[in-house]
Amino acid sequence: MKIIDGKACAQQIKAQIAKEVEMIKAIGFRVPKLAIILVGDRPDSMSYVKSKEKTCLSLGMDCQTYLLPATTAERDILDLVDRLNNDRSVDAVLIQLPLPDHYDSARILESIDYRKDADGLHLMNVGLLHLGEPYVMPCTPKGIMTLLETNNIEVAGQHAVVIGRSQLVGEPTAQLLIRQNATVTLCHSHTRHLSDITRIGDIIITAAGHPNLLKPEDFKEGAILIDVAINRTEEGLEGDVYSPRTREALEQRLGAATPVPGGVGPMTIAMLMQNVLDMYKTRNK
Numbered sequence: 198m199k200i201i202d203g204k205a206c207a208q209q210i211k212a213q214i215a216k217e218v219e220m221i222k223a224i225g226f227r228v229p230k231l232a233i234i235l236v237g238d239r240p241d242s243m244s245y246v247k248s249k250e251k252t253c254l255s256l257g258m259d260c261q262t263y264l265l266p267a268t269t270a271e272r273d274i275l276d277l278v279d280r281l282n283n284d285r286s287v288d289a290v291l292i293q294l295p296l297p298d299h300y301d302s303a304r305i306l307e308s309i310d311y312r313k314d315a316d317g318l319h320l321m322n323v324g325l326l327h328l329g330e331p332y333v334m335p336c337t338p339k340g341i342m343t344l345l346e347t348n349n350i351e352v353a354g355q356h357a358v359v360i361g362r363s364q365l366v367g368e369p370t371a372q373l374l375i376r377q378n379a380t381v382t383l384c385h386s387h388t389r390h391l392s393d394i395t396r397i398g399d400i401i402i403t404a405a406g407h408p409n410l411l412k413p414e415d416f417k418e419g420a421i422l423i424d425v426a427i428n429r430t431e432e433g434l435e436g437d438v439y440s441p442r443t444r445e446a447l448e449q450r451l452g453a454a455t456p457v458p459g460g461v462g463p464m465t466i467a468m469l470m471q472n473v474l475d476m477y478k479t480r481n482k
């Protein structure tokens with residue numbers, strides 16, 4: 198079984214971004230800038246935001262984080278987004294999700310100018326993706342497609358089984374696979390006989406958030422597994438399928454797989470950085 202090394206791939210992409218930013222600086226232009234809004238103090242969100250900020254700065258780009266208490270009025274968040282939309286020095290805006298329950302998340306996400314929507318979650322960008330003309334792609338699906346491409350995994354004509362239909366991962370991934378001419382089956386929590394479906398899949402993408410969702414024998418010989426899930430268990434981080442318990446049996450069965458950790462995870466942040474640079478380049482043609 199080939200290990201699809203997301204960490205190494207992300208590293209290469211980030212090195213290329215750093216090189217481009219260096220060139221932008223060298224010719225005297227301002228560097229790309231990401232603005233992040235974090236509302237509330239969820240420890241996991243705070244650590245994700247720190248890591249995004251750190252990566253952005255390490256690549257030579259600019260990053261400004263707005264930490265707002267969960268008592269902030271929705272109007273004030275909308276005003277801040279409006280200011281960032283109109284700030285010519287800001288190329289991309291990211292609102293860390295989930296927002297506390299009392300906010301209208303959809304309304305706040307829609308308030309971002311879709312041309313500055315770092316995560317590709319704005320209605321306009323969702324629509325453009327469905328039309329096959331994405332302006333900006335959501336980071337995890339983009340990372341999955343990049344891993345398939347850079348590992349020379351043929352998508353056209355393959356039967357891809359996507360497990361999970363969230364707007365963040367499953368749905369857009371299925372769309373991108375369809376656009377690349379895969380035959381896609383989209384499974385979710387109401388799907389019956391899941392393993393009957395995965396056994397006839399060439400490429401299986403799991404994003405359910407359930408450890409032990411499938412066993413190694415639920416895949417056909419030589420299938421490709423992209424395990425997107427990050428499940429925190431007593432034994433550490435595990436995917437929906439990939440774990441220290443299943444690794445050996447998966448190695449016997451599969452053609453290639455992403456490990457957890459070190460598979461899709463590192464790609465997500467690299468794709469966010471790529472989105473920031475790409476939006477900068479589009480805005481400053």
Ligand code: NAD
Nearest residue numbers: 337361362363366385386404405406425426427461462465
């Ligand atoms: P979500 O909870 O929004 O969606 C989960 C989806 O899985 C739903 O559509 C649900 O119908 C489906 N599902 C749940 N149980 C199922 C079952 N038993 N059988 C079939 N389908 C089932 O979650 P999400 O935001 O899409 O994230 C999914 C997983 O991916 C989580 O573990 C999350 O931590 C991980 N994730 C990883 C990255 C990364 O960078 N690697 C990024 C985003 C999310």
